[in-house]
Amino acid sequence: MIPFEKAWPYDLLMGDVYVPSCPFCNADNVLIPLKPSELQDIQDGKKKLLVFPCCRNKVTLIDADRDYLLTDRVLRRGAN
Numbered sequence: 001m002i003p004f005e006k007a008w009p010y011d012l013l014m015g016d017v018y019v020p021s022c023p024f025c026n027a028d029n030v031l032i033p034l035k036p037s038e039l040q041d042i043q044d045g046k047k048k049l050l051v052f053p054c055c056r057n058k059v060t061l062i063d064a065d066r067d068y069l070l071t072d073r074v075l076r077r078g079a080n
């Protein structure tokens with residue numbers, strides 16, 4: 001289990017990694033500069049700086065599972 005408030009869902013589509021929405025600017029279906037092979041590196045403990053192309057906000061990815069990226073930042077507070 002990864003901490004929900006620091007996690008963000010992602011989708012893999014045709015070898016690209018998308019997030020359904022940006023946690024910072026709410027852009028829809030953002031293609032993020034991350035390769036599926038890098039997801040494996042992250043799961044193996046390698047940290048990766050992710051810059052959202054929509055708004056240039058940055059997070060550090062510290063873990064991932066099949067559905068979520070775990071970051072070092074709180075991306076949501078409670079339900080909204």
Ligand SMILES: [Zn+2]
Binds near residue numbers: 023024
């Ligand atoms: Zn954004």
